[in-house]
Amino acid sequence: MSCGPLLVHVYSLAYFISLFTDVDECGQGIDDCHPDAICQNTPKSYKCICKAGYSGDGKMCEDIDECDNDFNGGCVHECFNILGNYHCVCYDGFMLARDGHNCLDTDECLLNNGGCQHVCVNTVGSYECSCNDGFFLSDNQHTCIHRSEEGLSCMNKDHGCAHICKEAPKGGVACECRPGFELARNQRDCILTCNHGNGGCQHSCEDTDVGPICGCHPEYIIHPSGKICLERDEVATDVSENNATAGTDVDKRVKRRLLMETCAVNNGGCDRTCKDTSTGVHCSCPVGFTLQFDGKTCKDIDECQANNGGCDHFCRNTIGSFDCSCRKGFKLLSDEKLCQDIDECSFERTCDHMCINHPGTFECTCKKGYTLYGFTHCGDINECSINNAGCQHTCINTPGNYQCHCNAGHKLHWNKKDCVDMCNLSCARKRTEKRLRKAIRTLRKVINKEQFHIRLSGVDHDVVRKSPRVFDTQELCGLGQRNMENRCASCSVGTYYHGEQEGCILCPNGTYQDNEGQISCEPCPNPHNPGNQKIAGARNISECGGLCSPGEYSSDGFKPCLPCPFGAYQPDAGRTSCFICGGGLMTKRTSATLFQDCETKVQCSPGHFYNTTTHRCIRCLVGTYQPEFGQNYCISCPGNTTTDYDGSTNITHCKDRHCGGELGDFTGYIESPNYPGNYPANTECTWTINPPPKRRILIVVPEIFLPIEDECGDYLVMRKSSSSNSVTTYETCQTYERPIAFTSRSKKLWIQFKSNEGNSAKGFQVPYVTYDEDYQELIEDIVRDGRLYASENHQEILKDKKLIKALFDVLAHPQNYFKYTAQESREMFPRSFIRLLRSKVSRFLRPYK
Structure with a gap:
């Protein structure tokens, strides 16, 4: 059987059925319309229509750039295209009208006086601040500066500058213009440009040699003032030649309309707000002003006269309002009247080390061995640069500290600065005898105890009497420790462990202890004069008392002392020698304490040091400074700071160059x-x-x-x-x-x-x-x-x-x-x-x- 006639029959039947049954391709989503198109079903088919703002056959839709035409999308200023639409934007100083296309001037002076300290004058597209007599406008173009000095050129009203007058360093004046203006060839006048308030034009502005020329959008015509634009419908005449009366009426209406636009010219003579009415302009004043009898002038109300305006600290009257402000270091609370201290220490990065808040201010402090620079930063002090830190031999600076070192054959004295000869054989014998006597005294104190400690050859030994039963479960502590609530605690410096009293007691007069966990105290130097120490519990040898005063010295730094001879000085206490002035210089007297006591040939000023070899004043090198007169050294800048130049006189000249x-x-x-x-x-x-x-x-x-x-x-x-x-x-x-x-x-x-x-x-x-x-x-x-x-x-x-x-x-x-x-x-x-x-x-x- 042949299939051909059967297929023909099937296709014919399908075609016949389709004539009576329509398929909704749009509803079933089987259309091929573009995403930016609308699918519309039709009998036996469908059609695609691009959405508003798009163009094409519906199968392909492209966005229409409404701004890309001679009318700029109908926008009088700027037109911005967006997918399927567009929107108009006005220049600074203008606001968009309700029609979404035209731009109207914004009166910036209505809000907080435009930020002007004295007088605010509204202009088309912008505003200007001016000052009262005796003041001139500062660089920020808002605040006014009072100049009380006599004879300054800029205070002369005839200085000739149209905008900003500045006094030249070499005398005379130099004129400048506000932003949006250019200085004229005469170096005095200022020419307005389109960069300032759109040149005073409501719509378009074009810079020319004679200044801005205003233009209007095609749907508007220029006002006789040459600045603002009117809709054509307001002035257009569509009058037939046979209707002369109607034409005359329209001419009168147009003339009346133009004459009524007086608010656009000199603000209608109003001080503040001007409104066009059917009878002419109407002047009004904003809050904070009262309208005067002339119906034009607005007088400011000084709110600060009554109860300081309610301000906590300062009240400053402004034109049309008033401002509360606070003293430096305080901030205004949300009620804009009360003041609260600013806790600068709560800010991040306020101080490098420690911060102390004070009412209205704060203080940065540094850890020991560091000094403050740049108000908030801390830098390591190079003590070695300050008279060698008093070290007799070598000084090595370390972060936050320093160390004195001695040459070979010498060791550091107890004062950590002087250097003394190393101990010989005879000296060693005496020290060994002294240690043995100390050990014997210790044994005598603890020999009758149930437990005692003894150190032999540097090794600690515990000796405990045997007991058949142990009733006390307390932990046995080591040498120089006491039991505190089942915890062993070492005796602190200035104390020692007393076996009989089973506790730590203060070192008695004439002794000291500079280590923790000891069972005895060291005798102070100069045992023949133990009464020099006034208090018990000396924590180091310097607290033993009886130290040589500045300007004195002795073999051990304790009394009896000798005065520094002529030509020498000593600024510290407890020293074993004095510093030599050097260069053959002598002092005015014995017991000198400072290098300034040395009779130098010249008196060096700050920023210099005295060179004892050349007997001249040398400028401090870069990275050093000297704030005092007559010194023989310069101080290194703290941390990684340095100075800009040599001869610096203060630590404030030390600066960190890190960005x-x-x-x-x-x-x-x-x-x-x-x-x-x-x-x-x-x-x-x-x-x-x-x-x-x-x-x-x-x-x-x-x-x-x-x-x-x-x-x-x-x-x-x-x-x-x-x-x-x-x-x-x-x-x-x-x-x-x-x-x-x-x-x-x-x-x-x-x-x-x-x-x-x-x-x-x-x-x-x-x-x-x-x-x-x-x-x-x-x-x-x-x-x-x-x-x-x-x-x-x-x-x-x-x-x-x-x-x-x-x-x-x-x-x-x-x-x-x-x-x-x-x-x-x-x-x-x-x-x-x-x-x-x-x-x-x-x-x-x-x-x-």
């Missing part, structure tokens, strides 16, 4: 050498921050101290690489005590600090944190918000090491936010700071809730 910092994947910091002490001259440091994949870098500069007098000889720069042409994130050569936070403009950062041979300063300690790049937009939103720096309280947060650590902990690991309770957050941060960031932080943490 500080810790570079971690999530958090870290960089630190100028010797911080918080002044950094050394001619130093160069480089750091590289290379975060893990998909992480970005946030930097906080709490404060930085670089002397402007060096004409930018000392600078800190952060850029993508060591190439000077690479993208730069931050660069400064000046002192800024106001904090600033910013994100890196590149995935990794190459950082360099360099100083020249000129002036030095405290430098910097700059922390950083890396965060998930998905939050780049949010972090940018936070750090670019001027309100973050407008308040002094907020500035203190960026300087508080504990708070920065907590913030960085959350930024690096967002889930750690839930480690902090709401109460802890309120106690750590001022209310204004929490209000400022609440919405932004909530958005940041939402994925983890």
Whole structure:
């Protein structure tokens, strides 16, 4: 039988059935539409339609770049394309209008006076701070400095500088411009550029030789002021030639509309807030001001006049508000009025060794044998550099200490400084006799005891009387020990074990013991004068009393003593000799105690030492210093520090040249050498921050101290690489005590600090944190918000090491936010700071809730 007719029949039947039965390919997921397409079922088939924001045949869909057209996506400033959509972003100083496309000016002066100390003036796209008479604007462009001295050029109102006036080192003035302005050819005027507040333009700005020229988006037209833009619908006339009356009405409406835009011109004459109304402008004042009778001027209310504004320490009236601040070393509590002492000792890396907190300050101290440098660091003292540490022969410095050594044929005296001849045969006989007598005395004391100890040839032996029964189960202790609650404890220095009393007792007058676990005390030198010791329990030979005073000596260091002869001196007690002045120099008298008593031919000033060979003053070498007059030595700098130059006069000139910092994947910091002490001259440091994949870098500069007098000889720069042409994130050569936070403009950062041979300063300690790049937009939103720096309280947060650590902990690991309770957050941060960031932080943490 042939299969051909049967197959034809089957296919015909299937085709016939399909005419009446439709398959939903979209519902069954058997379509081949692109993931960014919508599948739409049709009778006997289906079709693919690309989603909004995509183009294609449905089988292939590509994202439409809405920003890539002549209208910039309808955005008047910046347009950012995203998959299937786009969004508009405004420049700094502007906010997005409700239509999501236009950008309106932000009045920064409404919040905390824009951070200005005196006067804040709002401009399109920005704001400017100015100062009252008798003040001028500091480099940070917010605070005002009072100059009370007479005759300074910059205090003359006719100094001619349009913006910033600085007094030149050699006299006269040097004019500078605020950021976003360029200095004119006359070196006095400042030309606005598009880099400052978009040049005062609402939409587009173009720099020209005569200054910025404003333009508008195609859907807008320029206002007669040349700055702001109006919608075409407000001024366009779509009037037919036959409707002249209607055209005239529209002209009047347009003219009236233009005349009413007076708030955009000179702020409508209002001191503060200007609002356009149907009857003209309406001026109003924010909280903290009262409107004057002229209806234009706002007068500030001085809140500090009443009960100090409620502030615990200081109240500073600001224009429109007031600020409470605390004395140095205190921080403002969350109520923004009360002050609390800052426990600097609770911070990491505050002091190298010990830290003592005091109200409003702290103190770093060092272990014995170390000295403080750079305010917080401890370095080993090289005692050997200070008059050879008093050693008669050789001095060897050790960490935290030193040791005197003697030449061959000599041994160290008990005072650990002098050297005496080694003991000969006669001396050995006397010492052996002395030891035997001591042993006999000991035997006499313990011979009648049930148990006693004896040492023969350096070996200890226990002698115990036999007992048929043992009733006492206490442990038998060794030589020089006593039983304390079934535990053997050695007798401490200054005591010995007394067999009859079965305990440790103090060494009697005329004896000492400088070792633990002994059964007798050593007799003090000079046994003929035992009354020199005033107390029992001497722990070393120096406590025996009767020591020779400074300026005296004897064969054993004890009385009777001889005065140091002419030409010699001795600064220590209990010495067996005196130091010779050297070079034939004589002293003014006998019993001299210092080298300054030697009659040198010249008086050396600090930073020098007297050379007894040449009889000249020699400058202290690099790495040494001398703070006193008339010394014959220079002191070595502690630890690994050194000085910038020779002739140093103080330990503060000793600086650590090590470039500080810790570079971690999530958090870290960089630190100028010797911080918080002044950094050394001619130093160069480089750091590289290379975060893990998909992480970005946030930097906080709490404060930085670089002397402007060096004409930018000392600078800190952060850029993508060591190439000077690479993208730069931050660069400064000046002192800024106001904090600033910013994100890196590149995935990794190459950082360099360099100083020249000129002036030095405290430098910097700059922390950083890396965060998930998905939050780049949010972090940018936070750090670019001027309100973050407008308040002094907020500035203190960026300087508080504990708070920065907590913030960085959350930024690096967002889930750690839930480690902090709401109460802890309120106690750590001022209310204004929490209000400022609440919405932004909530958005940041939402994925983890």
